[in-house]
Amino acid sequence: MARETASEGGRHHPHYVAVWAVLVALLVVGIVATTLGRRVLGAVLVFGVAALKALLVAVYFMHVGQEPRLVRIVLYGGLALVVIVILGLVPDIVYVYGD
Amino acid sequence: MAARSELATGIPTGRLGVWWFLGGEIVIFGGLVACYILLRLHHPEWAVEAAHTQLAIGALNTFVLLTSSLTMVQAYACVDRGRPQRALIQLGATAALGTLFLAIKTFEYRGEIAEGYTPTRNLFWSFYYAMTGLHALHVLAGIVAILVVMAAVRRREALQRVEYVGLYWHFVDIVWIFLFPLLYIASGS
Numbered sequence: 001m002a003r004e005t006a007s008e009g010g011r012h013h014p015h016y017v018a019v020w021a022v023l024v025a026l027l028v029v030g031i032v033a034t035t036l037g038r039r040v041l042g043a044v045l046v047f048g049v050a051a052l053k054a055l056l057v058a059v060y061f062m063h064v065g066q067e068p069r070l071v072r073i074v075l076y077g078g079l080a081l082v083v084i085v086i087l088g089l090v091p092d093i094v095y096v097y098g099d
Numbered sequence: 100m101a102a103r104s105e106l107a108t109g110i111p112t113g114r115l116g117v118w119w120f121l122g123g124e125i126v127i128f129g130g131l132v133a134c135y136i137l138l139r140l141h142h143p144e145w146a147v148e149a150a151h152t153q154l155a156i157g158a159l160n161t162f163v164l165l166t167s168s169l170t171m172v173q174a175y176a177c178v179d180r181g182r183p184q185r186a187l188i189q190l191g192a193t194a195a196l197g198t199l200f201l202a203i204k205t206f207e208y209r210g211e212i213a214e215g216y217t218p219t220r221n222l223f224w225s226f227y228y229a230m231t232g233l234h235a236l237h238v239l240a241g242i243v244a245i246l247v248v249m250a251a252v253r254r255r256e257a258l259q260r261v262e263y264v265g266l267y268w269h270f271v272d273i274v275w276i277f278l279f280p281l282l283y284i285a286s287g288s
Binding site for chain 2: 011013016017019020023024027030031033034046047049050053054057058060061062067068070071074075077078079081082085086089090
């Protein structure tokens with residue numbers, strides 16, 4: 001077994017508590033955005049904040065930026081398959097099921 | 100030394116395996132979320148149903164999961180800096196926060212089901228229970244994985260697994276980051 005094998009990546013560790021504080025602040029911003037009373041702006045803010053939070057977790061907690069290109073290809077591959085699913089579902093849901 | 104083996108990819112095999120797994124998970128959750136969004140856009144009346152979800156409980160659970168991601172990444176940092184004993188404490192905190200998340204979710208389910216918002220009520224609630232239930236199962240699996248890794252860390256074996264289980268845990272956190280606005284906040288916007 002791999003005894004005492006800790007650091008395989010030799011990561012740079014940012015100030016994780018600061019990242020967490022930003023994530024919590026963004027959580028509050030997302031909730032407050034719902035009280036704006038403006039439907040479209042609120043939705044853009046809410047989902048924009050969610051995307052930003054996900055990006056922060058991926059970059060600072062999962063260290064995606066420090067991974068080789070292959071890892072990003074794997075992740076983009078998964079996202080590409082989701083896009084294909086969406087494109088395949090749009091006709092069915094919007095034009096058939098929706099009616 | 101087997102666990103440190105690397106292919107021509109320049110990345111440890113174990114870590115690459117976790118990334119491949121997460122690539123598959125993106126398709127599972129992404130497909131489910133995509134279906135939900137497409138149907139939600141076509142059914143504005145779902146906003147009435149979504150208004151019955153508990154925003155405060157959802158926000159509390161988001162806070163719990165974000166905090167568990169912090170303790171998880173700190174466990175990895177501890178291992179990386181050669182302090183496995185401190186990593187054990189952080190891993191224990193992560194598992195505890197994951198358990199708290201499930202406890203809160205169970206409490207929330209209980210209230211919703213008691214009020215008649217069951218999975219068979221309509222399509223919105225079917226999606227709600229399917230997405231949050233699948234996510235909760237992933238949290239449960241993550242807790243089990245953390246406990247297994249903790250046993251190995253206690254023996255000072257396979258410490259690289261702390262990073263692997265951490266990648267999985269952060270992914271589960273990201274899924275919830277999107278489920279929260281979709282199911283809880285979108286009702287009010």
